[in-house]
Amino acid sequence: AQRVTQPEKLLSVFKGAPVELKCNYSYSGSPELFWYVQYSRQRLQLLLRHISRESIKGFTADLNKGETSFHLKKPFAQEEDSAMYYCALRVPSKLIFGAGTRLAVHP
């Protein structure tokens, strides 16, 4: 079955601390994975995708096919990073979202 699991509903850290938002997936095909972010009162927007291997706003994510994971990391969290983060898996015709993790960065 196709599934995306984000085990943490809430991740609370202090400014400057490292952050890792976990994402695991289940998919028999070749996975295409994304991280989307939703800031307060804003629409969902793409943060990064694994095929680009890019760093956006200091965030990176590496696809680990052996562990079927796509964890999102940032070495030093900022208060403006506070938001809902969704991991998503593209199967041929649609996106499947994880339940989301709320990141709260405290001063």
Next chain:
Amino acid sequence: GAVVSQHPSRVICKSGTSVKIECRSLDFQATTMFWYRQFPKKSLMLMATSNEGSKATYEQGVEKDKFLINHASLTLSTLTVTSAHPEDSSFYICSARDERGSTEAFFGQGTRLTVV
């Protein structure tokens, strides 16, 4: 990036009435659009895939007669919640992909539906 616009952003309706939500791709054409429902503090649940010029594809458990989807042009898809009930109250989000470009999906700002 490309822009997807939803209208209205908020609507309150009486139980038993129907409500139409529009989703427009403003600067690109989309043969496919997606309708999601988001419950409070929960993930986005895909309801259906809207296909321009043909019938929508509904996910398992979604009533097609309840949630009517029309994708009449390459820039507009509509979701009509028919005979709405309080349990239909939710946040509905559409998305579309600019198929000329990358695989990135662009999302509308969402519509908060409250059925009283």
